[in-house]
Amino acid sequence: xxxxxxxxPVPESVLSALSRxxxxxxxxxxxxxxxxxxxxxxxxxxxxHDLLVLCASGTGTMEAGIINCLxxxxxxxxxTNGKFGERWAEMCDAxxxxxxxxxxxxxxxxxxxxLRAHLEADSQTPANQKIKAVIxxxxxxxxxxxxxxxxxxxxxxxxxxxxxxxxxTSLGATQVPVDAWGLDIVASASQKGYMMPPGLGFIxxxxxxxxxxxxxxxxxxxxxxxxxxxxxxxxxxPFTPAINLIFGLQAALxxxxxxxxxxxxxxxxxxxxxxxxxxxxxxxxxxVEDDAIASPAITAVMPQGVGAEQLRAHLKQWFDxxxxxxxxxxxxxxxxLGHLGFVSERDILTAIAALEASLSKLGHSVKPGAGITAxxxxxxxxxx
Amino acid sequence: xxxxxxxxPVPESVLSALSRxxxxxxxxxxxxxxxxxxxxxxxxxxxxHDLLVLCASGTGTMEAGIINCLxxxxxxxxxTNGKFGERWAEMCDAxxxxxxxxxxxxxxxxxxxxLRAHLEADSQTPANQKIKAVIxxxxxxxxxxxxxxxxxxxxxxxxxxxxxxxxxTSLGATQVPVDAWGLDIVASASQKGYMMPPGLGFIxxxxxxxxxxxxxxxxxxxxxxxxxxxxxxxxxxPFTPAINLIFGLQAALxxxxxxxxxxxxxxxxxxxxxxxxxxxxxxxxxxVEDDAIASPAITAVMPQGVGAEQLRAHLKQWFDxxxxxxxxxxxxxxxxLGHLGFVSERDILTAIAALEASLSKLGHSVKPGAGITAxxxxxxxxxx
Numbered sequence: 145x146x147x148x149x150x151x152x153p154v155p156e157s158v159l160s161a162l163s164r165x166x167x168x169x170x171x172x173x174x175x176x177x178x179x180x181x182x183x184x185x186x187x188x189x190x191x192x193h194d195l196l197v198l199c200a201s202g203t204g205t206m207e208a209g210i211i212n213c214l215x216x217x218x219x220x221x222x223x224t225n226g227k228f229g230e231r232w233a234e235m236c237d238a239x240x241x242x243x244x245x246x247x248x249x250x251x252x253x254x255x256x257x258x259l260r261a262h263l264e265a266d267s268q269t270p271a272n273q274k275i276k277a278v279i280x281x282x283x284x285x286x287x288x289x290x291x292x293x294x295x296x297x298x299x300x301x302x303x304x305x306x307x308x309x310x311x312x313t314s315l316g317a318t319q320v321p322v323d324a325w326g327l328d329i330v331a332s333a334s335q336k337g338y339m340m341p342p343g344l345g346f347i348x349x350x351x352x353x354x355x356x357x358x359x360x361x362x363x364x365x366x367x368x369x370x371x372x373x374x375x376x377x378x379x380x381x382p383f384t385p386a387i388n389l390i391f392g393l394q395a396a397l398x399x400x401x402x403x404x405x406x407x408x409x410x411x412x413x414x415x416x417x418x419x420x421x422x423x424x425x426x427x428x429x430x431x432v433e434d435d436a437i438a439s440p441a442i443t444a445v446m447p448q449g450v451g452a453e454q455l456r457a458h459l460k461q462w463f464d465x466x467x468x469x470x471x472x473x474x475x476x477x478x479x480x481l482g483h484l485g486f487v488s489e490r491d492i493l494t495a496i497a498a499l500e501a502s503l504s505k506l507g508h509s510v511k512p513g514a515g516i517t518a519x520x521x522x523x524x525x526x527x528x
Numbered sequence: 529x530x531x532x533x534x535x536x537p538v539p540e541s542v543l544s545a546l547s548r549x550x551x552x553x554x555x556x557x558x559x560x561x562x563x564x565x566x567x568x569x570x571x572x573x574x575x576x577h578d579l580l581v582l583c584a585s586g587t588g589t590m591e592a593g594i595i596n597c598l599x600x601x602x603x604x605x606x607x608t609n610g611k612f613g614e615r616w617a618e619m620c621d622a623x624x625x626x627x628x629x630x631x632x633x634x635x636x637x638x639x640x641x642x643l644r645a646h647l648e649a650d651s652q653t654p655a656n657q658k659i660k661a662v663i664x665x666x667x668x669x670x671x672x673x674x675x676x677x678x679x680x681x682x683x684x685x686x687x688x689x690x691x692x693x694x695x696x697t698s699l700g701a702t703q704v705p706v707d708a709w710g711l712d713i714v715a716s717a718s719q720k721g722y723m724m725p726p727g728l729g730f731i732x733x734x735x736x737x738x739x740x741x742x743x744x745x746x747x748x749x750x751x752x753x754x755x756x757x758x759x760x761x762x763x764x765x766p767f768t769p770a771i772n773l774i775f776g777l778q779a780a781l782x783x784x785x786x787x788x789x790x791x792x793x794x795x796x797x798x799x800x801x802x803x804x805x806x807x808x809x810x811x812x813x814x815x816v817e818d819d820a821i822a823s824p825a826i827t828a829v830m831p832q833g834v835g836a837e838q839l840r841a842h843l844k845q846w847f848d849x850x851x852x853x854x855x856x857x858x859x860x861x862x863x864x865l866g867h868l869g870f871v872s873e874r875d876i877l878t879a880i881a882a883l884e885a886s887l888s889k890l891g892h893s894v895k896p897g898a899g900i901t902a903x904x905x906x907x908x909x910x911x912x
Contacts, residue, residue: 151550151771163547166535166725168850199585199727201767204750238749341550343583343727343770365622366588383585386727387535466552
């Protein structure tokens with residue numbers, strides 16, 4: 145039982161689609177599948193922009209966003225408040241971009257005012273030396289913080305820079321209305337809110353992003369999005385696609401359309417609220433205290449008096465439930481419970497019950513049933 | 529029924545492995561799977577070099593080979609005798625490499641003497657301006673020609689340049705002994721001889737290739753092979769791997785080890801010989817006349833008096849057998865019958881029987897049973 149922030153649980157219908165015999169990717173049958181997938185992905189991303197599917201991980205997909213719109217020496221702002229923000233800063237270095245960091249401590253949200261002030265100060269810079277893009281992570285998987293993307297995007301638009309957004313753990317779990325928020329480039333990956341195994345990347349490109357593409361000088365071939373755009377218009381791909389993963393994606397998107405966008409987001413909000421209520425009832429300190437900046441995809445917990453790794457090992461051994469550990473500086477200090485994608489109320493109750501039992505077993509004093517009761521209360525309220 | 533040069537047919541055990549529920553890619557269980565996969569892949573590639581697995585198509589994997597060892601302005605030789613050679617030349621242009629082409633007409637093999645002379649003439653060039661790499665395609669999927677990689681590699685070694693080899697349709701179908709032939713960089717993809725759906729790329733790097741890596745200046749991050757090498761040593765990957773495709777690969781490699789390398793190559797040789805004998809018996813002109821340069825993976829046929837596309841449409845409609853068409857200039861002129869990966873003698877007999885029936889139906893005079901008889905003769909001989 146996977147309760148980690150990716151790969152997430154995968155429904156039977158998707159697993160079964162994955163095992164269909166491949167068909168030729170240049171056939172009319174496959175083009176028909178791609179056409180449906182493109183339509184459904186646009187619905188999920190709430191966009192009329194180009195939406196392209198890559199055979200790459202989330203990192204490869206973010207790289208595509210960066211190298212298709214920028215040139216060596218371009219100034220960019222990288223917003224970092226966790227491991228993934230740091231990764232995008234490293235990537236900018238690798239491509240010879242001049243990255244200016246706007247940071248918040250791990251576990252805190254980015255302060256939109258800092259970005260606004262930074263960009264306003266840049267407004268007087270001559271056009272050819274201005275900040276070209278702001279790279280930011282919507283939901284920080286390493287800490288369970290969600291940034292205020294809507295406000296951040298407004299400040300970016302006021303300045304005129306491009307927004308390049310890592311929405312890997314937010315897309316499919318919460319609102320990422322690409323067009324309404326005016327997001328230029330949004331990258332995500334299949335093993336998160338899409339209820340799929342990893343292997344596919346998704347990226348949207350606004351008309352402004354395509355304008356930047358015209359003059360972007362970073363070299364590219366496999367990740368040259370212009371090639372994907374031209375072929376997507378014909379419901380095909382420039383290079384051999386991961387055919388079986390596309391079969392799975394088609395099945396997953398069909399399920400998502402049946403559930404409905406609002407229902408999907410409401411479910412994630414319920415799972416988050418129930419998980420957090422349970423942790424509080426069990427006296428397990430939440431790594432992110434403020435509900436308003438807590439991710440709907442993942443909850444990080446910093447247990448006291450019992451080791452995070454000990455707890456994880458116990459849950460794995462006795463209940464076959466996988467929780468994620470902390471990364472980098474947080475290694476051994478937190479555990480992370482993923483509740484995104486194909487996760488139900490029942491799964492949360494199961495995980496909390498196992499957590500309670502493990503805490504008891506490890507000598508941590510808990511009021512029996514306290515976590516379960518708190519979570520169930522949330523479900524009762526939201527379902528009534 | 530897929531008789532195209534990729535995706536190829538996929539065995540049941542592989543399809544079934546693809547549909548297993550994903551496990552965490554940072555778990556000990558997954559590392560164990562990766563360890564076995566790395567070992568089996570080295571066996572198949574006959575190499576002790578680093579062998580890395582990417583989440584990318586064959587094109588992305590070839591790009592990794594090129595950008596990890598070269599710098600802008602470097603001189604390279606690109607050998608082209610078909611569509612894929614042309615693609616690597618375009619890729620070199622995209623990365624600012626100075627590509628010198630050595631070409632043979634489509635349907636003919638590269639002349640190793642041309643390469644030898646070209647490289648010898650370069651030997652007097654000052655070291656820092658010398659040709660850095662030779663990029664070549666082993667089996668040209670677009671024409672069904674196999675180049676004499678062993679001899680070509682010998683000339684490259686004599687000069688001192690790196691060899692960067694597209695072995696996409698040769699690996700797993702015929703001998704590509706990476707170490708014995710002294711190949712520096714060899715790229716391939718899962719949907720060919722590996723009996724897998726597409727989505728994974730494989731690349732080997734010789735010690736000399738790693739030397740070049742140290743000074744290579746083309747920018748990279750997602751395809752930075754140094755990251756993959758460091759993580760492969762710990763049986764993990766720098767970025768989220770395509771977990772379910774790795775499950776499938778494990779099953780496919782297990783089948784290959786059970787069959788044995790020599791047996792796999794002998795089977796492909798039989799399928800090629802039988803297919804070619806059948807085409808000759810049916811008076812269907814082979815696009816590549818000379819058996820010695822005909823690919824063991826694919827046979828291209830240029831029918832006269834009946835349209836290649838008409839024939840393909842008939843086989844698809846009446847027998848649900850997919851053959852590939854011609855590409856670029858060969859569109860509408862040839863059909864290509866793939867016989868690589870999970871293909872048996874029975875499949876060849878089936879395809880030929882259907883081809884005979886279609887030829888008759890389309891008014892092409894054929895001696896009934898001639899193709900089947902010729903193919904069966906080959907099987908009889910080789911199995912005795």
